[in-house]
Amino acid sequence: MRTGRPRCFCKEEALDKAMTVFWRQGYEGASLSDLTKAMGINPPSLYACFGSKEGLFKAVLERYDQRREIFMTGVLAAPTAAEVAQAYLMGVAGFVADTSGRNPPGCLMVQGGLSGGDRDIPDMLARHRAEKEAMLRRRFEQAKKSGDLPRTSDAAALARYLMVMANGLCVQAVAGASEKELKEVAVIALTNWPAMVAQGKKTRVKGPA
Amino acid sequence: MRTGRPRCFCKEEALDKAMTVFWRQGYEGASLSDLTKAMGINPPSLYACFGSKEGLFKAVLERYDQRREIFMTGVLAAPTAAEVAQAYLMGVAGFVADTSGRNPPGCLMVQGGLSGGDRDIPDMLARHRAEKEAMLRRRFEQAKKSGDLPRTSDAAALARYLMVMANGLCVQAVAGASEKELKEVAVIALTNWPAMVAQGKKTRVKGPA
DNA sequence: GTAAATCTGTAACGGTCGATACAGATATTC
DNA sequence: GAATATCTGTATCGACCGTTACAGATTTAC
Numbered sequence: 001m002r003t004g005r006p007r008c009f010c011k012e013e014a015l016d017k018a019m020t021v022f023w024r025q026g027y028e029g030a031s032l033s034d035l036t037k038a039m040g041i042n043p044p045s046l047y048a049c050f051g052s053k054e055g056l057f058k059a060v061l062e063r064y065d066q067r068r069e070i071f072m073t074g075v076l077a078a079p080t081a082a083e084v085a086q087a088y089l090m091g092v093a094g095f096v097a098d099t100s101g102r103n104p105p106g107c108l109m110v111q112g113g114l115s116g117g118d119r120d121i122p123d124m125l126a127r128h129r130a131e132k133e134a135m136l137r138r139r140f141e142q143a144k145k146s147g148d149l150p151r152t153s154d155a156a157a158l159a160r161y162l163m164v165m166a167n168g169l170c171v172q173a174v175a176g177a178s179e180k181e182l183k184e185v186a187v188i189a190l191t192n193w194p195a196m197v198a199q200g201k202k203t204r205v206k207g208p209a
Numbered sequence: 210m211r212t213g214r215p216r217c218f219c220k221e222e223a224l225d226k227a228m229t230v231f232w233r234q235g236y237e238g239a240s241l242s243d244l245t246k247a248m249g250i251n252p253p254s255l256y257a258c259f260g261s262k263e264g265l266f267k268a269v270l271e272r273y274d275q276r277r278e279i280f281m282t283g284v285l286a287a288p289t290a291a292e293v294a295q296a297y298l299m300g301v302a303g304f305v306a307d308t309s310g311r312n313p314p315g316c317l318m319v320q321g322g323l324s325g326g327d328r329d330i331p332d333m334l335a336r337h338r339a340e341k342e343a344m345l346r347r348r349f350e351q352a353k354k355s356g357d358l359p360r361t362s363d364a365a366a367l368a369r370y371l372m373v374m375a376n377g378l379c380v381q382a383v384a385g386a387s388e389k390e391l392k393e394v395a396v397i398a399l400t401n402w403p404a405m406v407a408q409g410k411k412t413r414v415k416g417p418a
Numbered sequence: 419g420t421a422a423a424t425c426t427g428t429a430a431c432g433g434t435c436g437a438t439a440c441a442g443a444t445a446t447t448c
Numbered sequence: 449g450a451a452t453a454t455c456t457g458t459a460t461c462g463a464c465c466g467t468t469a470c471a472g473a474t475t476t477a478c
Contacts, residue, residue, distance in 0.1 A: 004454025005444040026324035028237045032436055034326075042457055043437070049455095053436065111324045114315070114383055115235035117243075126384035157393045160381070164394050168377030172369070174323055175335035184366045185373050192401015213424025214474040241466055251427055252467070258425095262466065 011049065012063070014039040019060045024104040027057055027113040027121045057112075057121065061128065064108045071095070072135060081143040082193045085162055088136065089189055092166045093182040096173035106174040110167055133163040153197040161196070165189050220258065221272070223248040228269045233313040236266055236322040236330045266321075266330065270337065273317045280304070281344060290352035291402045294371055297345065298398055301375045302391040305382035315383040319376055342372040362406040370405070374398050 017038045021030045032053060036043055050056040071091060078084045096106050104111070109129050113121045140155035149155070169182050226247040230239045241262060245252055259265040280300055287293040305315050313320070318338050322330045349364035358364070378391050 001446070002454080003446040003452070005446095005456075007455065024324065025326055026237070026322075028235070029325040031326065031434080033434085044439095044458095045456065047437065106323070110380060113235075114323060114380060115233065115320045116238040117234055117240065122383070129380075129384065154393070157390075157397060160386075160390060161394045161397045164377030164381050164391075164398075165373060166377070167380035168373030168375070171319060171323060171338075171376035171380070172373050174331070175338065177369070181366075181369060182373075184363070185370045188366060188370045188405050189373075189398075191405055196397050196400055210476070211424080212422070212476040214426070216425065240464080242464085253428095253469095254426070256467070 007045075007049070009039070009041050009045065014041060014049075015056075015060055015063050018056055019064060019108065020104060022057060022060055023106070023108045023111055026111060028116050054120070058124075061108065061112070061124070065128065068132075072132065076135060076139045081140055081149050081158075081197070082190075084136070084139055084143075085158075085193060086190050088162055089165055089169075089186040090183060093169055093186040094179055096170050097177060097179040097182050099179055104174075105176075106170040107166075110170040111174055129163065129167070133159050136162055149197050158196065216254075216258070218248070218250050218254065223250060223258075224265075224269055224272050227265055228273060228317065229313060231266060231269055232315070232317045232320055235320060237325050263329070267333075270317065270321070270333070274337065277341075281341065285344060285348050290349055290358050290367075290406070291399075293345070293348055293352075294367075294402060295399050297371055298374055298378075298395040299392060302378055302395040303388055305379050306386060306388040306391050308388055313383075314385075315379040316375075319379040320383060338372065338376070342368050345371055358406050367405065 017040070018035050021034050021038045025034065032043060032046070035053075035056065036046055039046065046056065050059055075084055075087045075091060078087045092107075095103075098105065109125045109132075112125050114125075116122055137155050137159035140149060140153070140158050143149040144151060144153060144155060165186070169185065172185075173182060226249070227244050230243050230247045234243065241252060241255070244262075244265065245255055248255065255265065259268055284293055284296045284300060287296045301316075304312075307314065318334045318341075321334050323334075325331055346364050346368035349358060349362070349367050352358040353360060353362060353364060374395070378394065381394070382391060
């Protein structure tokens with residue numbers, strides 16, 4: 001066992017508290033005093049455990065990823081590409097407009113910071129979002145191979161479309177949109193799945209304007 | 210004429226310089242020294258002219274609105290609802306991924322700040338985005354009256370869908386997406402317009418899941 | 419001309435930022 | 449027990465934040 005005085009707080013609980021603050025106020029908007037107050041610890045404890053504010057954020061983001069991994073795994077396991085798309089968008093719509101009060105509105109990967117004094121955090125978040133997009137793209141490529149999606153369809157563009165929708169839902173959610181309103185949008189976005197998957201062909205012919 | 214020493218800088222040019230800083234770094238990420246440096250003036254000049262950092266931001270946002278008004282007017286003047294949607298999304302896709310280097314990527318109303326230490330600026334920006342959404346909604350309501358859109362279609366949901374897309378495009382743009390990639394997404398989003406406009410009926414019957 | 423008004427640059431304000439020095443407390447190791 | 453290691457709270461660090469006091473410069477009003 002490790003020597004010295006043991007830690008007086010639960011690391012996971014502290015991360016959850018910090019997550020809420022970053023989620024609601026963004027990386028730059030979350031001050032150290034906001035964080036330590038929410039986490040119920042003093043600055044030296046925070047620094048001993050996480051190294052820096054950025055280190056804390058990275059740990060929070062990792063934990064966030066772990067939580068969302070369950071969701072993504074379920075989504076990708078849907079039997080068809082159409083059902084993947086539906087599960088993803090409806091799931092995101094419900095999640096970002098969470099009415100339970102357990103989470104702030106939106107998504108940490110968006111609300112955490114799109115811009116800032118330097119690009120470190122925005123870039124980090126962009127990489128995490130790109131990773132999710134890549135998961136969807138690979139799932140759609142697999143659907144093309146299995147014949148679920150036509151060969152002409154553009155897996156990358158479809159994944160990007162879903163990601164744009166998801167990010168847009170985050171923006172709308174933090175502006176106060178209700179779960180009902182966001183799910184209406186998700187339904188609209190999913191309505192033309194048949195036309196969408198055929199879009200790859202058109203794109204190849206005439207390209208985007 | 211006004212008495213006293215005249216101002217040594219052009220107010221409009223200074224606002225444009227400040228706009229770029231807020232656009233790229235967000236409200237909180239833009240420090241006073243960033244702003245005064247970009248504007249080429251000293252703090253007292255800034256405060257005499259704009260009152261405060263928030264006052265400067267409001268003036269910048271007003272100027273931004275003026276610039277975008279030309280775009281929105283053109284979009285709303287399109288003959289059909291389908292063409293309005295196309296003009297809007299393709300226009301936004303081109304704008305937020307601006308390759309000319311004249312503007313930072315994304316949109317001031319999104320990049321300016323989704324979150325923060327307090328909600329003043331995020332709320333202000335949300336109101337401005339909601340205003341644009343309302344313009345689209347009113348245009349679609351008008352299209353319903355003129356028979357361009359079926360009576361069953363949901364003008365509010367269609368406008369919200371376009372807004373979600375536009376905001377998502379901003380997020381994707383600031384993460385480095387190219388104009389080509391964003392326009393591919395816009396094309397996909399517009400592909401199922403006929404199915405989308407009929408969605409209002411479905412929604413009324415079974416509601417969003 | 420003189421007075422009044424406004425803008426300018428310098429220089430600094432109090433406050434808060436993220437981050438730490440330090441000493442006391444609490445554990446393991448021997 | 450003594451030695452060592454780690455965590456804790458207090459109190460504070462220098463840096464930068466948004467903001468402003470002040471004196472000099474430049475204009476109009478009379």
